[in-house]
Amino acid sequence: MRIYASGEAQRLNAPGEFxxxxxxxxxxxxxxxxxxxxxxxxxxxxxxxxxDFEGEEFVLDFPEFTRI
Structure with a gap:
């Protein structure tokens, strides 16, 4: 199963970059x-x-939208 989500997210290796x-x-x-x-x-x-979005990892605060 694959789960997709979107919302406010910051770059994992560079906090503060949204x-x-x-x-x-x-x-x-x-x-x-x-x-x-x-x-x-x-x-x-x-x-x-x-x-993961286009090979970059991001920390997602609160998902605004999800898809399974």
């Missing part, structure tokens, strides 16, 4: 950003999806 516009990316994993949004460079906390 994916725009919000195209569908394939969900390739999850990342645990901890319980404090100040403890990482993304400014987010909790479990987040990691999506």
């Amino acid at each position: 994916l725009s516009p919000n195209p569908l990316g394939r969900v390739v994993g999850v990342i645990d950003l901890g319980s404090n949004n100040g403890s990482n460079d993304f400014g987010w906390c909790g479990l987040k999806a990691v999506i």
Whole structure:
């Protein structure tokens, strides 16, 4: 099964660089950003999806759209 999602996403290897516009990316994993949004460079906390879009990985905050 393949899951695709879109929404506000930041580049995994360069936090602060956002994916725009919000195209569908394939969900390739999850990342645990901890319980404090100040403890990482993304400014987010909790479990987040990691999506692949055109060979680049992005951390997805809240999915706006999903497709299975």
